[in-house]
Amino acid sequence: MEEDFYQVLGVDRNASGEDIKKAYRKMAMKYHPDRNPGNKEAEQIFKKAAEAYGVLSDPDKKRRYDQYGVDGLRGTEAPGYSSFEDIFDAFGDIFGGGSIFEDFFGGGKGRGRAGRRGASLKCDIEIDFKEVATGVEKKIELTRREVCxxxxxxxxREGTSPVTCPYCKGRGEVQQSQxxxxxxxxxxxxxxxxxxIESPCAKCGGSGRYPKKSIISIQIPAGIxxxxRLRLTGQGEPGESGASPGDLYCDIHVTPHPIFKRQENDVLCEVPITFAQAALGCTIDVPTLTGRVIQVKIPKGIQNTEVVPIRGEGFPNVHGYGKGNLLVQVIAEVPTKMTSRQEELLREFAELEKKNVSPRQKNFFEKMKNIFE
Ligand SMILES: [Zn+2]
Ligand SMILES: [Zn+2]
Known part of the structure; x- marks a missing residue:
């Protein structure tokens, strides 16, 4: 089915030139390849939007398209861009200098007809809490289109070389008067x-590129x-004719831990203790991020959900400044099953409690008295 260029840009048929430009700019930013590395769908939308804008921003093409649809565009330069490079060359001005576009296309260094910058790639890496605590080196396998x-x-083909284009006589561009x-x-x-290329290379079919598997080693910093998203400069696909290569973006995913929760650089660990341990104080074994077990002294009379911080046992700061703490949060459990002896002792304990009210209870009763008086 034929694409409706107005629909592609999400504008209505009476939209002004300014609105069309705005709509295109918004889409181009959203689906920009630098923001969506490796996302083929975004790439398609990005190209389609450019194609639509190419027609609707040109008064002559727009008029023909409005009147006759895509058929009206025959004989004009075909819409459609073979690469992001062409899109940038065509509409770069509407984004202004120093935009994210410049960045993606290598700040202008790798730009130009002769050398197109290499494509950027994306990968995902899964690591666990222990690896976050210590930092880790990961090896990933990647297929890149390398130079054939x-x-x-x-x-x-071997023994032949590309010949000068007869159409443009090697200039790479054609002039059109309008x-x-x-x-x-x-x-x-x-x-x-x-x-x-008159006779294409048998191995790469004339593209000059050949998919090749590479093992890339990625140093993941502690505390990440x-x-x-880590950016590995120059680890994408190679550029054309000496242009700079693309980058490799690695999205880091940290597997949730069964007992630890990260809170900035601190790590929270809930540890259940009995209500007797809470009342009397105790020493408990607590695991740390690196797998050691340490002994933590729980003070007498600790309240439910109270936290005992262990300094320096949290995550390291990703920039290397200091470390977070391990926050041991006690969960005092009320017994649900007791032996008859335990129950007997507890009843005795309760009898004594009536005479010896706890400080918080005392406070509560006093407040309550004030409300009803
Ligand atoms: Zn040519
Ligand atoms: Zn080849």
Missing amino acids: DTCRGTGA GFFTLRTACPKCHGNGKI EDGT
Whole structure:
């Protein structure tokens, strides 16, 4: 089915040029490849939006499209962009200098017809609490489209080389006159390369790229938080003709722990104790993040959910400044099953309690008295 360019940009048919521009800008930012590395769907939307904007932002094309649909565009330069590079070249101005676009396309360094920056890649890494506590090196397997070693990236069959494009005579761009303006656009035959391949390389089929598995080692710093995205500069796919390679983005996922909960750099651990232990005080064994077991002294008379902090047993600060604490939170359990002897002792205890009211209870009764007086 034919795409409706207005629908693609989410504007209605009477939208002004300014509204169309705004709608495109919003979509381009949202589906920008730098914000969605490796997301094919976002890439498609991004390209479609550019295609729609290419038509609707051009008064002549817009008029033809409005009148005859896509058929009306025949004979004009075909909409559709083979790469992000072309999109940037076409509409970069509406984003302004120094935007995230510049960043994605290598700050202009790798830009230009001759050398396109390599694609950025994304991976996910799962680590556990212990690895967060100590930091860890992870090895991941990645398939990247590397420069084909048979043709050394030229895409031409062994013994041949790419030839100068006859259509643009090697310039990589063609000029088109439109009213007062002369538009320069990428050559449709060579896609701006200035050269075409007559006899493609057998290994890579002329693309100059070949998928290759690589093992990449990633150093994950201690104290890293769940959901952090690490950027490995230059670990994406190689750029064209010496342009800079893309980056590799690694999303770090921390597996939830059965007994620890992270609170900033502190780690909370709930430890059940009996109500007798809470009343009398005790020493309990508590595990730490690194797997050691330490003895923690619980003071006499500790209240339910009260916390005993153990200094320096939390997560290290990800920037290397200090460490959080282990927060031992006691959960004083009220017994539900007792032996008859235990119950007898407890009843005796309760008798004595009547005569010797606890401080909090005393406070409570006094407040209550004030309310009813
Ligand atoms: Zn090749
Ligand atoms: Zn050409």
